[in-house]
Amino acid sequence: MLAPAYATGGDSLARIVMKFGGTSMAGTERIRRVANIVRKQQAAGHEVAVVVSAMAGETDRLVNFCREANALYDPAEYDVVVASGEQVTSGLLALTLQSLGCKARSWLGWQLPIHTIEAHAKARIESIDADELIASMQRGEIAVIPGFQGLSEDNRVTTLGRGGSDTSAVAVAAAVKADRCDIYTDVDGVYTTDPRIVAKARKLKAVTYEEMLELASVGAKVLQTRSVGLAMKEGVRVQVLSSFIGDDAVPADDLPGTMIVSDDEMNALVENGDMERQLVTGIAHDKNEAKIILTRVPDKPGAVAHIFEPLAQASINVDMIIQNVGRDKGETDVTFTVPQADLARAQALLEDKREEIGFNRIITDSKIAKISVVGVGMKSHAGVASTMFRALSDRGINIQAISTSEIKVSVMIDEDETELAVRVLHTAYGLDTDDEAA
Amino acid sequence: MLAPAYATGGDSLARIVMKFGGTSMAGTERIRRVANIVRKQQAAGHEVAVVVSAMAGETDRLVNFCREANALYDPAEYDVVVASGEQVTSGLLALTLQSLGCKARSWLGWQLPIHTIEAHAKARIESIDADELIASMQRGEIAVIPGFQGLSEDNRVTTLGRGGSDTSAVAVAAAVKADRCDIYTDVDGVYTTDPRIVAKARKLKAVTYEEMLELASVGAKVLQTRSVGLAMKEGVRVQVLSSFIGDDAVPADDLPGTMIVSDDEMNALVENGDMERQLVTGIAHDKNEAKIILTRVPDKPGAVAHIFEPLAQASINVDMIIQNVGRDKGETDVTFTVPQADLARAQALLEDKREEIGFNRIITDSKIAKISVVGVGMKSHAGVASTMFRALSDRGINIQAISTSEIKVSVMIDEDETELAVRVLHTAYGLDTDDEAA
Numbered sequence: 001m002l003a004p005a006y007a008t009g010g011d012s013l014a015r016i017v018m019k020f021g022g023t024s025m026a027g028t029e030r031i032r033r034v035a036n037i038v039r040k041q042q043a044a045g046h047e048v049a050v051v052v053s054a055m056a057g058e059t060d061r062l063v064n065f066c067r068e069a070n071a072l073y074d075p076a077e078y079d080v081v082v083a084s085g086e087q088v089t090s091g092l093l094a095l096t097l098q099s100l101g102c103k104a105r106s107w108l109g110w111q112l113p114i115h116t117i118e119a120h121a122k123a124r125i126e127s128i129d130a131d132e133l134i135a136s137m138q139r140g141e142i143a144v145i146p147g148f149q150g151l152s153e154d155n156r157v158t159t160l161g162r163g164g165s166d167t168s169a170v171a172v173a174a175a176v177k178a179d180r181c182d183i184y185t186d187v188d189g190v191y192t193t194d195p196r197i198v199a200k201a202r203k204l205k206a207v208t209y210e211e212m213l214e215l216a217s218v219g220a221k222v223l224q225t226r227s228v229g230l231a232m233k234e235g236v237r238v239q240v241l242s243s244f245i246g247d248d249a250v251p252a253d254d255l256p257g258t259m260i261v262s263d264d265e266m267n268a269l270v271e272n273g274d275m276e277r278q279l280v281t282g283i284a285h286d287k288n289e290a291k292i293i294l295t296r297v298p299d300k301p302g303a304v305a306h307i308f309e310p311l312a313q314a315s316i317n318v319d320m321i322i323q324n325v326g327r328d329k330g331e332t333d334v335t336f337t338v339p340q341a342d343l344a345r346a347q348a349l350l351e352d353k354r355e356e357i358g359f360n361r362i363i364t365d366s367k368i369a370k371i372s373v374v375g376v377g378m379k380s381h382a383g384v385a386s387t388m389f390r391a392l393s394d395r396g397i398n399i400q401a402i403s404t405s406e407i408k409v410s411v412m413i414d415e416d417e418t419e420l421a422v423r424v425l426h427t428a429y430g431l432d433t434d435d436e437a438a
Numbered sequence: 439m440l441a442p443a444y445a446t447g448g449d450s451l452a453r454i455v456m457k458f459g460g461t462s463m464a465g466t467e468r469i470r471r472v473a474n475i476v477r478k479q480q481a482a483g484h485e486v487a488v489v490v491s492a493m494a495g496e497t498d499r500l501v502n503f504c505r506e507a508n509a510l511y512d513p514a515e516y517d518v519v520v521a522s523g524e525q526v527t528s529g530l531l532a533l534t535l536q537s538l539g540c541k542a543r544s545w546l547g548w549q550l551p552i553h554t555i556e557a558h559a560k561a562r563i564e565s566i567d568a569d570e571l572i573a574s575m576q577r578g579e580i581a582v583i584p585g586f587q588g589l590s591e592d593n594r595v596t597t598l599g600r601g602g603s604d605t606s607a608v609a610v611a612a613a614v615k616a617d618r619c620d621i622y623t624d625v626d627g628v629y630t631t632d633p634r635i636v637a638k639a640r641k642l643k644a645v646t647y648e649e650m651l652e653l654a655s656v657g658a659k660v661l662q663t664r665s666v667g668l669a670m671k672e673g674v675r676v677q678v679l680s681s682f683i684g685d686d687a688v689p690a691d692d693l694p695g696t697m698i699v700s701d702d703e704m705n706a707l708v709e710n711g712d713m714e715r716q717l718v719t720g721i722a723h724d725k726n727e728a729k730i731i732l733t734r735v736p737d738k739p740g741a742v743a744h745i746f747e748p749l750a751q752a753s754i755n756v757d758m759i760i761q762n763v764g765r766d767k768g769e770t771d772v773t774f775t776v777p778q779a780d781l782a783r784a785q786a787l788l789e790d791k792r793e794e795i796g797f798n799r800i801i802t803d804s805k806i807a808k809i810s811v812v813g814v815g816m817k818s819h820a821g822v823a824s825t826m827f828r829a830l831s832d833r834g835i836n837i838q839a840i841s842t843s844e845i846k847v848s849v850m851i852d853e854d855e856t857e858l859a860v861r862v863l864h865t866a867y868g869l870d871t872d873d874e875a876a
Contacts, residue, residue, distance in 0.1 A: 028506035028507050029505055031507065032507075039853055062469035062526065065466055065526070066530070066533060068466035069466050069469065069530045069531075069533035069534045069537065070534060070536055070537035071537070072537075073533050073536075074532070074533060074536055076543070077527070077529045077532045077533045077536070077543070077544060078533070079529075079531075079542050080525060080528065080529035080532075080546070081525070081526050081529035081530060081533075083525075084523075084525045084526050085522075086521035087518060087519070087521075087522045087525070088500065088503070088519050088522050090508045090516045090518065091504075091516070091517075091519035092503055092504070092515075092519060093507075094515045094518075095504060095507040095508040095510070095511050095512060095515045095516070095519075096507045098508055098511075098512055098515070099507065099508035099509070099510075105514070105515070106515060106518050108518070108595070110548060111593060111594070155549060156549070157546070197459075308604060329581075331657040
């Protein structure tokens, strides 16, 4: 059920995990602003834990040191080096909170500990021993926890991979059974689409975990995808909100961000009249994919496996796939997308397998974009896809490929038409607000 | 007894702890040079542990962050922040050693652990659990250990105070029962006096712990005093040598530094003819003291206690003390020295106690220097002090105060005469070498 936090603007006493990213922690002045935001939550009577990233730029500096020391670095020692960035900011935030008169202390990954599987530099959190932490929070101490880091079974430092602090925050929230996990970012919530493209984009009061996963993975880079998956699995209520709300930071209940909730909670919201039921929640776009066409592939069983197995083995994510049978009998063109960053590597791998696959030409194109329409509402309503196709075709936008999931329809178009397509669809699904977004 | 290391230039297989300071660790290029020095020791068949400082400047940067965050910082959180500097360099040195084909791993203070008493920011090492460490060294892995840091009984990060990495190295050497603790610095050994003042200063093959303590505490800033005391207590043989010996670093046995040894070992050295017996080992100078004169203090029991108790309580070290009875009956002038950095604080404390102490005026002078003549030889030989007084008086240098210990005579003189006094004494005790020092 919905806690009253964002629904009514009030907030009963709660246990809250707050997370601040590297931009918010960049320097002692900004850390002071963060400390003021944290203090207000505690002053409101809540039990508070804070998860912090390293200062913006610091992790890059440390990663560069590792590369200079050893191009093929040992991830166990890499973790020792890079985990220090969050250690510094957690100590500094604890000091700053103390200077504001709060009781506060840092809890490093090995101190709690945050147990992870041993895969250094890309560890996964297995469990967090939270008893001491909860006891400390109940004594009124603000717990400051470095994100991104943990402890392996053999007592060594691990890190979760870049952007892992969101996941740390959600895992801590699950471990302390927090009422809410507030992720402070440099945006103030999740919008119906990118406000830099559509001035009439609306901030969403709430989205479901599944919608957020689709929005995050197609380019609405608000939260790390893995953290949303964990929140869904553990039932952690996540709120995305901004840490840049002026020097006189206001508490979260005065300026709510976007809540990320379960389907049930979303239904309750709609029934209470807090949210309107929408067919489509948001429009996402992604310019970071590239298209590969293999021409005249033999149209026989197993041919497609020859294409995609080597790519999977090289950890290259293939997204949209279309097979155009036609032209010559027994042959087909296969079109698919890969991340632009992997395009050269994918091309080289496919050239290596030219004989096995038996294609004629490789054609590549990185000037494409993927536009996605996302919404839980479309589970029970037909016609979402056809609305999309008609709206785009009415404006002369050519659809090169289509893919769908239960709550998403994506199309591939020419990159130059990205902004036009997003605006057209935002209007077509009735998402435009009357007020222009800030 | 003497191991053959520096006596003959050979070296049987040994267990060695090496320590490198912040200048040696300043950046990945310098760390690579350190790694090459370490590798040569391992290649010679030795078991090696390395203790490292933070990159030069890094600890200052972190201390400044703490001050900005909270002027009255909590030393427990200060320790969390500043200990990160050594964590970074230990990971980077392990990575660099690996890139040279060595097996290496870092062992953080909490991992061994290095147990300390709980006094944050000025902790003392109580014990080191070294079993795992020794086993790792015996497997041929180079152990890289961050200096300066430890773990308190309540599982929190501690640091040993500035310069604490020397002490870490000696403590690790004691714990692993090392044959030698090699401290690499930016000088190549201990000299009879400062070579910047006396070109004919000689590098000493060996000094005793007691001599080194006197030399270190009076301004020959080669080693942290505390580390020398610990080495004496634990019987750790320490060698001071330079890490700046060209890109093609030569092993320690080819270019020996100065060994710091027990009295017995020193006697053995002299009997073997490896060292000449000297009355005086070295001449030290210290310009960092200031003089305070309290005039017309009542000459009655307890008066002096009124002066020095408040200073002791404020942790201000008082060194030379002279009482000049005379002038008016029942009154005396009291002269003493304190570190220049504490002069203002001492003056304020004394002004507060003016009535209790009953002095007339406070006169201060920071333009003084302390010149010390140090040597175990003077234990059994008279005449060292009178040689000093005569040599100085022959050159018209006025002695303002005198203090002595078993192996040291110190005088206070005008700061402007420091260099002259050092040169005069170096010649007077026959310490000048024929070759000019490098």
